[in-house]
Amino acid sequence: MDKESGRKVARALTIAGSDSGGGAGIQADLKTFQELGVYGMSAITAVTAQNTLGVQAVYPLSSEAVAQQIRAIGSDIGADAVKTGMLFSSEIILAVAGVIQELGWTKVVVDPVMIAKGGSVLLQEEAIRALTGTLLPLTAVVTPNIPEAEKLTGMDILGRTDKEEAARRLAGFGAQHVIIKGGHDSGTEAVDLLFDGRYFTELASKRIATGHTHGTGCTFSAALAAGLAQGLDIESSMQQAKAFIQAAIEDGIHIGGGRGPTNHWAYRRSRLPLSNT
Numbered sequence: 001m002d003k004e005s006g007r008k009v010a011r012a013l014t015i016a017g018s019d020s021g022g023g024a025g026i027q028a029d030l031k032t033f034q035e036l037g038v039y040g041m042s043a044i045t046a047v048t049a050q051n052t053l054g055v056q057a058v059y060p061l062s063s064e065a066v067a068q069q070i071r072a073i074g075s076d077i078g079a080d081a082v083k084t085g086m087l088f089s090s091e092i093i094l095a096v097a098g099v100i101q102e103l104g105w106t107k108v109v110v111d112p113v114m115i116a117k118g119g120s121v122l123l124q125e126e127a128i129r130a131l132t133g134t135l136l137p138l139t140a141v142v143t144p145n146i147p148e149a150e151k152l153t154g155m156d157i158l159g160r161t162d163k164e165e166a167a168r169r170l171a172g173f174g175a176q177h178v179i180i181k182g183g184h185d186s187g188t189e190a191v192d193l194l195f196d197g198r199y200f201t202e203l204a205s206k207r208i209a210t211g212h213t214h215g216t217g218c219t220f221s222a223a224l225a226a227g228l229a230q231g232l233d234i235e236s237s238m239q240q241a242k243a244f245i246q247a248a249i250e251d252g253i254h255i256g257g258g259r260g261p262t263n264h265w266a267y268r269r270s271r272l273p274l275s276n277t
């Protein structure tokens with residue numbers, strides 16, 4: 001609660017890696033929270049030296065440093081929703097899961113970031129078991145892209161039936177909801193599949209032909225967490241997140257010599273009333 005205005009302020013925390021280029025990771029998450037009117041906070045897991053051309057170096061923090069940042073927030077400010085992004089190692093995953101449990105947070109969005117679009121490793125191979133074994137049981141929504149869903153479940157995903165089976169397996173690890181994202185699919189639409197443990201719902205949008213897709217997954221999961229922080233249910237949060245990322249991709253920012261970032265202010269601008277001037 002803001003004591004002076006008496007208004008309740010929605011608060012969201014991202015636990016993720018820093019992208020020096022500003023298009024993905026912590027930077028994308030905080031921009032997204034801000035654009036959606038949510039107070040953003042961060043616990044940094046690793047610093048990456050990164051730009052539109054790729055990841056040049058990764059410097060992970062100690063699991064203690066990560067846990068302390070989260071506890072600092074939990075013991076004072078609090079968070080209405082949390083998202084995780086790049087977690088890098090099993091030590092960091094175990095620490096994050098431990099503190100989330102300690103603080104009793106339930107609106108937890110897990111984006112199981114593994115490999116950057118340029119191919120750099122953002123999650124060590126041996127950490128996959130820690131993710132499925134300790135973090136997914138605490139998760140309200142897990143948001144893998146197709147290669148991540150394949151890795152987590154150990155199965156190939158070739159079509160809709162496989163996607164459904166993978167979603168069931170991810171729910172089997174304890175995630176309450178699963179969204180398998182369709183950015184890596186072929187086809188004229190980008191179709192995201194939501195599974196709530198019983199039913200499947202699809203959310204499709206026109207696939208945009210663009211090279212400016214750096215940070216799409218981070219931005220989508222941050223928008224999802226922002227919606228949950230604001231008290232929306234999972235389906236409404238997903239609709240808002242899909243509209244947010246669609247606008248951000250459509251209006252990509254043309255900077256750098258490689259895969260450019262999306263435009264985090266495009267959604268707000270698309271909703272502004274037209275001026276008469």
Ligand SMILES: Nc1ncnc2c1ncn2[C@@H]1O[C@H](COP(=O)(O)OP(=O)(O)OP(=O)(O)O)[C@@H](O)[C@H]1O
Binds near residue numbers: 117190
């Ligand atoms: N070209 C596109 N056109 C429209 N929507 C897209 C496109 N690419 C991705 N999306 C949407 O963006 C969101 C993120 O999906 P995507 O599969 O790209 O995530 P990701 O691979 O995890 O991203 P990242 O590389 O940042 O980790 C989803 O809602 C997806 O449907």
Ligand SMILES: Cc1ncc(CO)c(N)n1
Binds near residue numbers: 016018024216218
């Ligand atoms: C720090 C960071 N997190 C996530 C991604 C995935 O987009 C990235 N490239 N960098």
